[in-house]
Amino acid sequence: MDILALIAAFGGGAIGAYMGALPAFIMTGVLALLGAGLSAAGVEAGGFITTYMAFGSFVGPHIAFAGGVAAAAYAGRKGKLSSGADIGSPLNGLGCPDVIVVGGIFGIIGYVIATLIGMLPGIGAGQIAATDLPGITVVISGIISRLVFGKTGLTGKYTGKGPRTWASGGITFVYNVILGLGIGVAVSFVAAVLSQTDSWATISGNYAVLCFGFAAITLVFTQTGSAMPGTHHIMLPAGLAAVVGIGVWGPYGAFLGVVFGILGSLLGDFFGNTFNSHCDSHIDPPAFTIFILTSIISVLGAVL
Numbered sequence: 001m002d003i004l005a006l007i008a009a010f011g012g013g014a015i016g017a018y019m020g021a022l023p024a025f026i027m028t029g030v031l032a033l034l035g036a037g038l039s040a041a042g043v044e045a046g047g048f049i050t051t052y053m054a055f056g057s058f059v060g061p062h063i064a065f066a067g068g069v070a071a072a073a074y075a076g077r078k079g080k081l082s083s084g085a086d087i088g089s090p091l092n093g094l095g096c097p098d099v100i101v102v103g104g105i106f107g108i109i110g111y112v113i114a115t116l117i118g119m120l121p122g123i124g125a126g127q128i129a130a131t132d133l134p135g136i137t138v139v140i141s142g143i144i145s146r147l148v149f150g151k152t153g154l155t156g157k158y159t160g161k162g163p164r165t166w167a168s169g170g171i172t173f174v175y176n177v178i179l180g181l182g183i184g185v186a187v188s189f190v191a192a193v194l195s196q197t198d199s200w201a202t203i204s205g206n207y208a209v210l211c212f213g214f215a216a217i218t219l220v221f222t223q224t225g226s227a228m229p230g231t232h233h234i235m236l237p238a239g240l241a242a243v244v245g246i247g248v249w250g251p252y253g254a255f256l257g258v259v260f261g262i263l264g265s266l267l268g269d270f271f272g273n274t275f276n277s278h279c280d281s282h283i284d285p286p287a288f289t290i291f292i293l294t295s296i297i298s299v300l301g302a303v304l
Contacts, residue, residue: 001115006108008057013067013107015059017100021068021087021282022223028059029216029232036209040202050209055134061287062110062137069142070106071099073149073281084149084281088223106141113137123295130298132236135291142283149281156278164278167270176265183234184261187211188242188254195246195254204247208239233286234264237293244301260297264289 016024031054038046057063071091076084080094091099114137118125125133146154158164168176194203215232222228242257249256271285 001112005057006111009063009107009111010104011107012057012059012063013070013110014100014104016064016066016068016107017071017103018090018092019064019068020090021065021072022219023088023090024059024064024068025061025216026219026223028054028061028064029213029219031059031213032209033213033217036206036213040199040206040210042202046206054213057107057111060110060114060134062114062134062141063107065284066110066138066141066145067103067105067107069138069282069284070145070149071103073145074102075099076280077149077151085276085279087282106145109144110137110141113140128299128302129295131291132294135287135294138284138287139291142281142287146279146281146283150279152279152281154283155274156276158278160278164273166273167266168273172269173266176269177262179229179231180234180262180265181258183231183265184238184258187235187238187261188245188257191239191242191246191257192251192254195251204243207243208236211235211239230268230286233268233289233293234261236290237261237264237297240294240297241300244297244304247301248304256300260293264293267292 019027031049035046035050035054039050040046053059055061068091069087072081072086072089073084075081075091075094075096076086080096080099081089081091091103114133117123117136118133121127123129123131143154191207194200194207212232212235215230215235218228219230222230238257238261241260242254245253245256247253267289268285271288275283275288276285
C-alpha cells in the first residue's frame, strides 16, 4: 500500500464530493480515453494518465465516484440534499465542509478496499478470475454508504401495490437485448477490423479502456438532462471479451464480445432494479455488472 497514494485518495474523494459523483466519473472517462489513446499510439505518458489519474487516487471511480456517492448519501441523511441518491448534483453548492470530508474519508476507504481485494487469491490482480478493482470497490463502498447513511435497506424499500420488478420483462427486456447487441456489435467488430492491422498488438491492451472512456464521457448528456443511458457496463465487458475471443478464434471471435454486450445490458437492468430502486442512496448497477463480467472474462481468457 502506497502511503502517498493513500493520502492522495482523501483528495480524490473530496473531488468526487464537491464535483458530484457523476461529473467526477465523466472526468474519469475523459482521462481514460486520453490515456488509453496515447498508450495505443505508443506514447509512454498515456500509461501514467490511465493508471494514476483516471484509475488512481485522482479521479479513480473507487475513490472519486465512490466518495461522491457517500457524500451525497450523508448529505441526504442530514437533510442537506433532497435525495441521498442524487449523484448528479455538485455538492459544492451546499457549502458544507462536513460533506466534503465524508467524500474524502470514503476516498481513503475506497483506496484501502481496492488494495486489499487486489491481494486476494482468485479475484485479485493477476489471478485466474481477476476482477475489475474499481468496479467491485464502488459496489462495496456504495453498500457501506447505504447501510451507514441510508434508511431503505440494501435492496430499497418497495411501497408499490403490485409485485416489485427485479428484472424487466416485455418490451423493456427486448430493448435491453437490442441495446446490448447493437453496442456489442459496434465495439466487437471494430476490434475485429483493428485486429487485421499491424497496430493490433499495441491497441488490444488499451481497446476496452478506450471504449469505457467513450461510454463514460457520453454521460455528460445524462448530466444535462437527456435520456442517455449509462453504457460503460456494456462497452467495457464487450471490449474485453472481444479481445479474448479474437485472440483465440481470430476476427470472428469478436462474437464473444457481442454476447457480453448483451449480458452487460441485462445484468445492468437487474442490478438497477434490485439495488438502485426505491432507495435513498446510490449503489451502482454498472459497477456491479462490470466486476462480475470481468471475472468471468478473465476465467475465459485463462482457459480458452
